[in-house]
Amino acid sequence: MLHKSLPSALLQEDANALAARLRRGELTSEKLTATTLAAIEDTNSTINAYTFVDVAGALAAARASDRRRREGRPLSKLDGLTIAVKDNIDVAAMPTSNGLGYHDDIPTPDADAPVVARLRSAGLVILGKLNMHEIALGATNDNPHWGRCENPLRVGYTPGGSSGGSAAAVAAGLCALALGTDTMGSVRIPASYCGVSGLKPGRNQVNAAGVTRLCRQLDTVGPLARSSRDLRDLWPMLRGNEVTETTEPLTECNMPAPSLASIRWGLIDRCDEVGADQEIAFFFRNFTESLPGAIKARRDFSIVDFSTVRRAGLLLCEAEANVTFVSELRAQPDLFSPELRRLLQWGAERTAPDLVRAMDIVEQAGSWLKLQLEDVDFLLTPTTLQTAFPFADKVPVNQANLTSCVNMAGLAAASIPLGVADDGLPFGLQIIARAGDEERLLSTCVALEEWIHSNVALVTV
Amino acid sequence: MLHKSLPSALLQEDANALAARLRRGELTSEKLTATTLAAIEDTNSTINAYTFVDVAGALAAARASDRRRREGRPLSKLDGLTIAVKDNIDVAAMPTSNGLGYHDDIPTPDADAPVVARLRSAGLVILGKLNMHEIALGATNDNPHWGRCENPLRVGYTPGGSSGGSAAAVAAGLCALALGTDTMGSVRIPASYCGVSGLKPGRNQVNAAGVTRLCRQLDTVGPLARSSRDLRDLWPMLRGNEVTETTEPLTECNMPAPSLASIRWGLIDRCDEVGADQEIAFFFRNFTESLPGAIKARRDFSIVDFSTVRRAGLLLCEAEANVTFVSELRAQPDLFSPELRRLLQWGAERTAPDLVRAMDIVEQAGSWLKLQLEDVDFLLTPTTLQTAFPFADKVPVNQANLTSCVNMAGLAAASIPLGVADDGLPFGLQIIARAGDEERLLSTCVALEEWIHSNVALVTV
Numbered sequence: 001m002l003h004k005s006l007p008s009a010l011l012q013e014d015a016n017a018l019a020a021r022l023r024r025g026e027l028t029s030e031k032l033t034a035t036t037l038a039a040i041e042d043t044n045s046t047i048n049a050y051t052f053v054d055v056a057g058a059l060a061a062a063r064a065s066d067r068r069r070r071e072g073r074p075l076s077k078l079d080g081l082t083i084a085v086k087d088n089i090d091v092a093a094m095p096t097s098n099g100l101g102y103h104d105d106i107p108t109p110d111a112d113a114p115v116v117a118r119l120r121s122a123g124l125v126i127l128g129k130l131n132m133h134e135i136a137l138g139a140t141n142d143n144p145h146w147g148r149c150e151n152p153l154r155v156g157y158t159p160g161g162s163s164g165g166s167a168a169a170v171a172a173g174l175c176a177l178a179l180g181t182d183t184m185g186s187v188r189i190p191a192s193y194c195g196v197s198g199l200k201p202g203r204n205q206v207n208a209a210g211v212t213r214l215c216r217q218l219d220t221v222g223p224l225a226r227s228s229r230d231l232r233d234l235w236p237m238l239r240g241n242e243v244t245e246t247t248e249p250l251t252e253c254n255m256p257a258p259s260l261a262s263i264r265w266g267l268i269d270r271c272d273e274v275g276a277d278q279e280i281a282f283f284f285r286n287f288t289e290s291l292p293g294a295i296k297a298r299r300d301f302s303i304v305d306f307s308t309v310r311r312a313g314l315l316l317c318e319a320e321a322n323v324t325f326v327s328e329l330r331a332q333p334d335l336f337s338p339e340l341r342r343l344l345q346w347g348a349e350r351t352a353p354d355l356v357r358a359m360d361i362v363e364q365a366g367s368w369l370k371l372q373l374e375d376v377d378f379l380l381t382p383t384t385l386q387t388a389f390p391f392a393d394k395v396p397v398n399q400a401n402l403t404s405c406v407n408m409a410g411l412a413a414a415s416i417p418l419g420v421a422d423d424g425l426p427f428g429l430q431i432i433a434r435a436g437d438e439e440r441l442l443s444t445c446v447a448l449e450e451w452i453h454s455n456v457a458l459v460t461v
Numbered sequence: 462m463l464h465k466s467l468p469s470a471l472l473q474e475d476a477n478a479l480a481a482r483l484r485r486g487e488l489t490s491e492k493l494t495a496t497t498l499a500a501i502e503d504t505n506s507t508i509n510a511y512t513f514v515d516v517a518g519a520l521a522a523a524r525a526s527d528r529r530r531r532e533g534r535p536l537s538k539l540d541g542l543t544i545a546v547k548d549n550i551d552v553a554a555m556p557t558s559n560g561l562g563y564h565d566d567i568p569t570p571d572a573d574a575p576v577v578a579r580l581r582s583a584g585l586v587i588l589g590k591l592n593m594h595e596i597a598l599g600a601t602n603d604n605p606h607w608g609r610c611e612n613p614l615r616v617g618y619t620p621g622g623s624s625g626g627s628a629a630a631v632a633a634g635l636c637a638l639a640l641g642t643d644t645m646g647s648v649r650i651p652a653s654y655c656g657v658s659g660l661k662p663g664r665n666q667v668n669a670a671g672v673t674r675l676c677r678q679l680d681t682v683g684p685l686a687r688s689s690r691d692l693r694d695l696w697p698m699l700r701g702n703e704v705t706e707t708t709e710p711l712t713e714c715n716m717p718a719p720s721l722a723s724i725r726w727g728l729i730d731r732c733d734e735v736g737a738d739q740e741i742a743f744f745f746r747n748f749t750e751s752l753p754g755a756i757k758a759r760r761d762f763s764i765v766d767f768s769t770v771r772r773a774g775l776l777l778c779e780a781e782a783n784v785t786f787v788s789e790l791r792a793q794p795d796l797f798s799p800e801l802r803r804l805l806q807w808g809a810e811r812t813a814p815d816l817v818r819a820m821d822i823v824e825q826a827g828s829w830l831k832l833q834l835e836d837v838d839f840l841l842t843p844t845t846l847q848t849a850f851p852f853a854d855k856v857p858v859n860q861a862n863l864t865s866c867v868n869m870a871g872l873a874a875a876s877i878p879l880g881v882a883d884d885g886l887p888f889g890l891q892i893i894a895r896a897g898d899e900e901r902l903l904s905t906c907v908a909l910e911e912w913i914h915s916n917v918a919l920v921t922v
Binding site: 216315318319320322323326347348349350351352353354355356357360363 | 677776779780781783784787808809810811812813814815816817818821824
């Protein structure tokens with residue numbers, strides 16, 4: 001399926017490995033980019049991860065990167081690597097569809113979102129835009145306008161969402177890195193279902209200008225990659241002060257991977273009681289029992305009324321989307337699927353006090369989760385309560401139960417691959433940290449990933 | 462009008478002067494408290510600042526303070542001084558009316574709000590509860606249930622609001638210190654109209670548990686006093702982390718008053734153009750021209766659509782009050798004046814997207830004000846655009862124009878007396894600072910107050 005001129009295994013290497021090949025001169029950015037573009041062309045009709053590909057722009061950027069490297073002045077460690085961007089984040093001269101049903105008139109911004117501009121200034125090659133759940137409000141990526149994005153691990157199964165295209169493209173080797181957005185779990189859920197790694201940064205840690213909002217309070221921009229070390233190295237290029245729009249210098253993260261034995265873990269207790277598949281719950285329990293750590297404090301999540309919290313979070317999104325898309329809803333209602341129009345109409349008909357009550361519930365859920373972090377360094381949970389499911393199945397309502405409270409609390413969280421269920425599909429480990437603690441979080445993910453690789457036999461059931 | 466056994470001038474001394482008398486043994490807390498209680502009894506029928514006075518409790522607390530002092534173990538610099546509390550803040554065993562029309566069934570909490578508990582643990586003598594604008598939604602303190610609180614400087618005139626009782630009691634010497642709350646300007650407006658000093662702390666700098674909310678995002682608890690040095694010394698007893706509810710140690714503020722010449726000021730430009738009385742605008746301009754400073758950067762406030770911002774802020778309050786008072790509105794609607802019921806009904810009938818739009822406007826106004834603080838230490842504006850007005854007059858709609866954006870930005874601001882208009886009534890100077898910078902703000906207010914006292918002849922027009 002993949003391009004013949006290079007082994008497809010190359011496209012499955014993580015960004016660090018590809019960057020090392022570029023540094024050693026075994027590979028050029030142009031060759032990597034051309035190979036990736038060919039793989040996209042070969043596979044996109046199946047996987048449908050991309051909504052737009054900028055072949056000429058990507059090749060020109062790759063050649064410019066190769067020139068810089070020849071001249072000994074790469075812009076960053078990741079200069080020349082490929083990245084693709086979820087279609088609710090502005091990239092100059094590329095359409096921003098937000099997963100809506102545009103025909104030929106997709107709004108096309110003149111300028112990059114600041115977070116994209118930073119990646120460009122680090123020399124990353126932007127391949128194009130990625131499929132997503134319609135306006136990012138949902139977690140299957142069963143997009144009625146752009147088509148389903150398929151899970152590259154099993155066609156016919158959801159990649160998760162709303163950043164389904166981002167996770168699918170990374171998992172399929174159709175980019176080295178990707179950007180997604182995460183409002184209730186939209187980076188972490190597809191990372192879990194597709195077997196890749198994703199980061200939801202803490203509130204106000206990444207500039208969200210140029211990103212179509214779903215819910216201002218909960219939205220975050222986050223990266224997806226094939227390894228934790230890739231996320232760790234990409235993070236300094238993403239973070240930036242939202243308020244003043246000052247950019248941080250592109251310093252690399254030099255924090256050494258911590259000793260896991262020194263870490264105080266908070267662990268979700270009895271995750272089957274909050275709806276995890278038996279297999280995931282059992283695996284998670286065995287994993288946390290063998291994991292080294294200074295403290296392992298069990299946390300009871302069963303006291304949370306996840307159904308009420310979910311409805312409250314959704315109302316924030318549904319009410320706000322009526323404002324964000326007010327002119328589109330009025331002038332071009334058929335951009336929206338009938339199902340989405342019904343959701344938004346429901347939000348439009350709630351009262352202002354209804355929204356206040358929902359915000360109160362969101363605030364309480366967030367405060368509760370922040371309290372769970374007291375006296376520990378990180379909280380560990382499964383990312384999702386199940387593995388990817390067939391598009392034909394009923395959508396589980398609890399997909400975001402373990403992820404959405406993190407957005408409500410404004411905390412940071414990563415998802416890294418934890419295990420593989422009997423159905424052969426992966427599931428993720430969610431590591432929750434304080435906002436602003438992303439660097440330590442990602443360094444810890446590197447150590448966790450190594451530990452999981454070395455010890456998976458110990459924890460497999 | 463005041464009690465005969467001590468000169469009324471004593472009750473007009475600031476808390477620092479009274480504390481010095483206690484330390485030197487010239488005065489006991491019991492005598493100060495008894496004298497103040499007598500003055501309250503003598504004057505409250507006129508000024509109507511108190512809704513509840515705890516004579517026995519205050520005298521017992523004063524005697525306990527005197528014992529501690531005799532035994533050489535006062536709890537703080539302010540041990541034995543009197544304080545009174547706005548009637549939307551819980552004090553154990555005192556009614557909390559929120560300015561509503563209760564008869565004999567006023568809710569009476571068992572426990573102090575944490576901020577009150579801290580004051581009690583610093584040895585302050587709590588005299589009682591203070592009149593306020595009905596549910597704190599308004600700035601005249603023309604309370605239909607408890608009666609108007611009068612401006613002690615001129616009966617028949619508003620003291621401002623919503624913390625009108627707090628400012629009036631401090632101005633009339635009916636307590637050494639007072640607590641108020643400030644959602645759009647409710648500490649600073651009455652401070653300006655009554656010629657006293659008040660602080661609105663930055664967002665999340667004071668624990669708001671046990672305080673009836675009006676608008677969670679904008680509410681702050683703030684002190685009023687007869688001098689800036691009193692605010693400075695009270696501040697360490699008020700601040701506390703809202704989220705974790707940890708209490709900071711009661712360390713005194715030892716920050717020396719800064720040199721005004723070293724400060725970078727941002728100054729509102731042409732405040733007559735945003736509606737200030739000519740006299741206030743002229744005085745403010747002369748004041749800022751003679752004030753020492755390292756930088757004086759003019760800021761244009763005329764670009765703000767204050768009418769839209771005001772309506773947006775009010776909608777947040779009106780929608781949220783429907784949730785806060787849901788059971789009272791349902792079970793006892795006559796607790797609320799017909800005018801307030803109309804306001805709240807209006808809020809109840811707005812849609813969730815209406816509220817999102819209002820929150821967007823509030824966010825934008827706050828972001829704009831934060832930008833005005835860039836590259837300067839403090840912003841200076843008049844606190845109010847006019848002096849106190851007769852209750853009989855139409856209420857100016859612009860009372861909170863210069864104060865409410867501070868709440869929207871989450872910043873801190875103090876109001877200190879700046880001048881006296883031809884009508885003989887005072888007006889305040891608002892000093893806006895970053896959240897968390899309250900200590901430096903109040904030290905600067907001490908220096909500003911001294912400079913204004915010494916140089917008032919220079920700036921009087």
